Amino acid sequence: MMRTKKPATDGVLAGLARFCHRRRRLVLLAWIAGVAAVAFAGFGYGAAPDNDFSGGDSGSAKAQQLIEKHFPEQQGDxxxxxxxxxxxxxxxxxxxxxxxxxxxxxxxxxxxxxxxxxxxxxxxxxxxxxxxxxxxxxxxxxxxxxxxxxxxxxxxxxxxxxxxxxxGYMAEKAETPPQGPAEGVGILAASVILFIAFGSLVAMGLPIVTALLAIAGGLALTKLAGHVIPAPNFTLLFGAMIGLGVGIDYALFIVTRYKDVLADGDDPETATVAAVTTAGRAVLFAGTTVVIALMGLVVMGQRLMTGVAVATSITVLLTMIAAVTLLPAFLGFTGYKINSLRLPRRASRRAPSPDRRTLAERWAGVVQRRPLLAALLAGSSLLVLAVPTLSMRLGQPDASVQPRDRSSYISHEILSEGFGPGYGAPLIFAAETDADLHPVVEAVAGTEGIAHATPLRVSKDGRAVTFMAFPKTGYQDEATADLVHELRDDVLPRTPGGDQVLLGGPNAGTIDAAEESGRRLPLMIAVVIAMSMVLLIALVRSVTIALQAAVMNLLSIGAAYGVVVAVVQWGWLGPTLGFPAAMPVTTWVPMMMFPVLFGLSMDYQVFLISRVREEYDRTGDTRTAVAQGLARTARVITAAAAIMVAVFTTSLLGPDLAVKQGGLGMAVAVLIDATIVRLILVPAVMELFGKANWWLPTRRPPSPHHPTHPHLPEHATT
Missing domain, CATH: 3.30.70.1150 (ACT-like. Chain A, domain 2)
Known part of the structure; x- marks a missing residue:
């Protein structure tokens, strides 16, 4: 088999890798001391989480501001x-x-x-x-x-x-058990997958230790950043889950490349420099893509989601830095012992002979013989999985969807039986006026769907009034959202004095947040796709491949959304997967899932297409390039995806329903991306496009024997 061209031994990354390898003790001590200092400051003096999603210009936000101003005695849990x-x-x-x-x-x-x-x-x-x-x-x-x-x-x-x-909120919080063994189970699963991939305890341990140190520092910095940019309480869980997945994957790519170069006869320092300048370069690009995708959350216009984006990006950045600094230092300590503590294998890992194709190559050949059929079948499967997305409803979990043995759920059931299901979903009306609003109370109380309304209450300063109304339907019911719209759009405007009344409360706040997220989600998707495509075009010098990646990623994410809706909202296998009752999808889950998954999908696209690009520059034949690229990346991408799926799936072991929804959706998306997309859609579509895959405006396709992309990052190959 033809050996790949050795990477350049100069440049910033090469110099960094060489320094970290030679000064490994200094680098390791600096990392340990830095993480310890940041952990002490972050976990000791970091900001408390902020779970107040109110704010902005919604009716519920304005009502809340009015109540806080004139009814301070009503504040507090x-x-x-x-x-x-x-x-x-x-x-x-x-x-x-x-x-x-x-x-x-x-x-x-x-x-x-x-x-x-x-x-x-x-x-x-x-x-x-x-x-x-x-x-x-x-x-x-x-x-x-x-x-x-x-x-x-x-x-x-x-x-x-x-x-x-x-x-009540604090009662639910008091009953919620700690996260438990979810992260530990994820680490254990990742360790098993790495051991199967490498067959060595030493090689298995390096990605784990590297990722854990980076995550510890990232989470501590997240706590400190909360003083400037507040974030909700699920941020640490989400950041740990994302950081663990990408951190192990990034280290996996570099260690795999290191082992390959070492096996070719190079010394450990040369192998370290080669791994960092090839796979490390791809890791930096992939991590940057994830960060850029996460920052797309800023366009949602919600301060807490901006906090989530910044906090999670910090953890991803730390894992990237650790992969190209801390990991080379570890490689300096291990040297030739990277394969130590291994179990005996029945066969060696020698490169296959030219006349013996790997399983991945044979599979690519099967797809390439019937590319249109393969693309149609794969695309249709993803569209079918995405169908439930059309009925997605957004909301927030309440006591009605808690485990049945919780005191908060028992309280909800008793109150619903005695005072109606809407008792836990009160609508709060407020107005800054001295006008007579008794007609408004009567109109609201007489609205179909309202069980009863309370009398008017005047503030102590005499400048504002408030009253509550209780719907006949519960917090999670779609009819309650319809009732809120009817009151705002019809009942209040046509009642004397009603135009001065604001409708708020937790129920209306959840509805407003869900609708605002639904309106802004398409904008965020467009921004993330545009930025990611620009980066991918810069990397592979092809508009066609960038467009293909965007479409395929949208299909896989849409399919993941559909599975989440089917399980969470429709209740399919819900109790089996840890969801006690059917419920709307938590408001922040879809907007958080998209940038994370789009970034991760681009990671796999980068690692695969980089190798395909290299093979195309060498052979000039797209079919051969795709088959060889798939063969050289299949094992490591499969291992990386398996780690991601394992880490995300372990969120189902935890108590947080929203985090479980996000973990389920991301596990499904990564699984789909690593199987249907990478193994079927990519080879099929690239076969259909042929030389058009490499189209770039004003440029001709590169000559296969005169590569125009000498700095293209290589994937960590097997």
Whole structure:
């Protein structure tokens, strides 16, 4: 088999690799000291997460600002105690139990004054079997550990015909278990895949250690960046998941290339320089593509999603830097021992003879003999998987989709039975006016779909009023969103004084955020595609291939969206995969999935097409170039994709429903990209286009014997 041309031994990357290899102790100590210092500062003094997605110009955001200004006493979290007594709450034994629970909740240092259901008849249903009470929290910075005893108190009191549940945001948070073993399982799975790919414990360990050090530093920097650009609480989980996947993959590409050059007879330093100047160059391009795609979230115009983009980009950048600095230092320590601690193999890894084609080459030949049929079958399969995307609804998880043994879910069920499913989805109306708004209250209360409305409440300064209305449908129901639109577009405008009233509350806020995300998502997709295509054209010098990559990536991401909708929203295999009930797709999941997946798909495109480009420059034949490129990259891309799928799938082991949705979607997308797209669509489409694959305006196709792209990064080949 013809050996590839050796990379240049000069240049910035070559010099960096040589320095890190020779001064490996200094580089390693610098990394350890730097990560330790950043970790101490970040995890000790980093910013707390910010989960306030309100803001902007939506009606709910303006209503919230008005309420904060004129009704400061309404700020702060509350808990809701729900009570269901088979014999009624007035039974002596039942009352004794309820009074004891109320007294314990009221005595907590984190709760404010409470009103017992025995003091207010409005807190009890007509049959006196179901009651509720609101428990204000005395501090806006109440910790999860301070609420856990209250949840335990309520749980322990249930029994003997009395069921109690404690609801509210802090109650849900207190009951949510820690992330658990998800990251550990992901690392274990990645280790197994790497060991299968390399057959050596040493080679397996280098990508793992490199990625973990980079992730530790990246997450700590993320915490520090939160002081300037706030981010929500799922950012660290998401950043760890993305960082683990790309960090191991990037190190995998370089270690694979290092092993190949070493096997060709070069010394460790030369092999390190070769690996960094070839696979390392591709890693830098691929990582930059992921970062650029992530920064596309900025166009969503949501400050917290901007925080997510910046925070996740920091982690990806650290993994890139570690791959071209820390990993060369590790390679300097291992040297020729890269294959140490290996299990015996039945066959050697010698390069196949010219007359013996690999499985990947034979498969490429099968596809290339019927390229149109292969492209149609693959494309049709992806379109079928994407069909559910057309019915996607966005929202936020609430108590109704929590596990059935949670106190917050029990509270939701009791309140829905006694006071209607809309009790947990109140609509809050506010206006800065001294006009008589009683006609507005009557009009809202008389609207079909409204269970009842509360009386007007005037602010202490007398300049604003507010009231609430409870829909007959729940937080997750599409009918509730339709009701909000009817009230805003029809009921309020045609009622005297209604044009001054703003409709807000958590329910309306979720609806506004979902609709704003839906409007801006196409813009973000267009920006990410445009920027990524510019980079890919600069790399491979082909408009055709850049367009092909964009279309194929859109197909694979659309298919992933469809699977998420089918599982999460339609409920197909939902309980099996850890989703207790059908629910809308969490608002941030689609907009977060797209840039991440588009960037990762471009990674694989870069590694494959770079090799195809190299083979085309050598042979001048597209069919041969595709077959050889696929053969030289199939194993490492398969291993990289398997690691990604394993890492993303382990998110299903965690408790966060939104993170699980994102992990499921990304695992499906990577699996599709590494199989249907890379193994079928790419060879089929490139066969159909022939020499047109290399079209670039005002330039002729390069002569196969006079390459015009000497700096094209090579893939880490096997």
């Amino acid at each position: 509350t808990l809701t105690l729900a009570i269901k007594a088979d014999r009624g709450i007035d039974d002596p034994a039942v009352r004794q139990k309820i009074d004891k629970v109320v007294a314990e909740l009221a005595a907590s240092p984190v709760t404010g004054p409470v009103v017992s259901p025995y003091q207010d008849r409005n807190l009890v249903t007509e049959d006196r079997r179901i009651a509720r009470m609101t428990i204000p929290l005395s501090d806006t910075d109440v910790k999860k550990s301070e609420v856990e005893p209250l949840v335990d108190t309520v749980k322990d009191a249930s029994g003997n015909g009395v069921t109690l549940g404690l609801g």
